[in-house]
Amino acid sequence: MTDITVEKSLGKIPGDEKKHEAGxxxxxLRRADLNLLTVFDAxxxxxxxxxxAQMLGxxxxxxxxxxSRLKNMFNDELFVRCGRGIEPTARAHxxxxxxRQALQLVTNELPGLGFxxxxxxxxxxxxxxxxLDLLLTPKVLAMxxxxxEGVTLxxxxxxxxxxxxxxxxxxxxxxxxxxxxxxxxxxxxxLFEDELVLISSRNHPRLPTQIDYDCFLNEKHAVVRxxxxxxxxxxxxxxxxxxxxxxxxxxxxxxxxxxxxxxEMIALVPRWLALHNAERLNLRIDTVPWFDNKLHCYLSWHxxxxxxxxNLWMKDLLIQSASLA
DNA sequence: AATGTTAGGCGTGTCAACCT
DNA sequence: AGGTTGACACGCCTAACATT
Numbered sequence: 001m002t003d004i005t006v007e008k009s010l011g012k013i014p015g016d017e018k019k020h021e022a023g024x025x026x027x028x029l030r031r032a033d034l035n036l037l038t039v040f041d042a043x044x045x046x047x048x049x050x051x052x053a054q055m056l057g058x059x060x061x062x063x064x065x066x067x068s069r070l071k072n073m074f075n076d077e078l079f080v081r082c083g084r085g086i087e088p089t090a091r092a093h094x095x096x097x098x099x100r101q102a103l104q105l106v107t108n109e110l111p112g113l114g115f116x117x118x119x120x121x122x123x124x125x126x127x128x129x130x131x132l133d134l135l136l137t138p139k140v141l142a143m144x145x146x147x148x149e150g151v152t153l154x155x156x157x158x159x160x161x162x163x164x165x166x167x168x169x170x171x172x173x174x175x176x177x178x179x180x181x182x183x184x185x186x187x188x189x190x191l192f193e194d195e196l197v198l199i200s201s202r203n204h205p206r207l208p209t210q211i212d213y214d215c216f217l218n219e220k221h222a223v224v225r226x227x228x229x230x231x232x233x234x235x236x237x238x239x240x241x242x243x244x245x246x247x248x249x250x251x252x253x254x255x256x257x258x259x260x261x262x263x264e265m266i267a268l269v270p271r272w273l274a275l276h277n278a279e280r281l282n283l284r285i286d287t288v289p290w291f292d293n294k295l296h297c298y299l300s301w302h303x304x305x306x307x308x309x310x311n312l313w314m315k316d317l318l319i320q321s322a323s324l325a
Numbered sequence: 326a327a328t329g330t331t332a333g334g335c336g337t338g339t340c341a342a343c344c345t
Numbered sequence: 346a347g348g349t350t351g352a353c354a355c356g357c358c359t360a361a362c363a364t365t
Binding site: 061067085 | 358
């Protein structure tokens, strides 16, 4: 389980071809107050002028003024009043990633601003899809405990359609899933290779010694909800003939295994998960040679986070944790 | 001139008291 | 019980002035 390769998604970032158009645009940049970008970044992070001001060590009206100058700078409202607070416009969301990235690049070049895990109190947010959270969360937390006292982790097990934006806007630093994020502005690192196996109850009345594809198709199946985002089971049940055999769609592989252990249904799960629960649930484990039964676990992050020294440290910690898997 | 702070005003949400 | 009202708190904005 130590198959580690970094993959940068291929593809052009819109606007790349304009990089060489300098000239008068340099003057344009000279007229812009780049300090305002730190205000923008703080306001986007906190979505609150007062708290952004506290974070920046400025007064609230000063930040409010800076925001109005930003509005002129970008020729957009950027933030609109929403009840008691403010809400970023679509343009503000669009600007956030590139501006964050630019600020990060500059910050990383300033002296004395490294990341020290021994003194840092930083909290990292990561998401690990089910069932990988069961495998990796204890290892990651154990590794973190060994490496730092102050750094904390906020781990979420949910992968949803907004994950790319959450990574882009730094609401999350990393995502771990069986799927990579194949976009030009994301990095994916393969953490390890997993193997798919078939589980059934050892008391199953019909299964032969050697299970083949016909037998597989003849049985009723338990799966993880197929229409959920990034469903673990969907890739193996996207054909009508296999989907027709689905009898139970559970919220997670844990409930799927529990159901399989007490019924005549069968299910596809990662080998480590099957082994981990085989005795407790009296499960039989079979290989599935008719499938491409290899699946890879990926660590993904947005390119704007790739220069942050803290993120680099956390990335190494996650890779090391996964290598113990 | 640009950008900061202070003071004061306005809009909105919350909550308790009151009314129907 | 459910709706209305008013006091209050919160958060943002503008104007006036100070500082660099």
